[in-house]
Amino acid sequence: MSSLAAAEKQLMETIAEQVASSVDEAVERWMAEFDAVLQDSHLTTLGRLQAMSAIVARYHQLRGEAENSRQQNSCAAGWGVC
Secondary structure, X not given: OOHHHHHHHHHHHHHHHHHHHHHHHHHHHHHHHHHHXXXXXXXXXXXXXXXXXXXXXXXXXXXOOOHHHHHHHHHHOOOOOO
């Protein structure tokens, strides 16, 4: 293997490791948020549901997804009345 090919392979491995690490960190943050909501003894069941919905809504907002696509996805998945 040429030194250029080896360098390219190393670069790709480094990028893949960084992406995987970032995904792991993001999932850990989301799970910690969900866990905090579920463990909050000050919230009612409805309060927990609303807090979880707010987390999901923030995720969709950050992804730039329109409200319309969320409603279509919910209806298609059987989660809402359409």
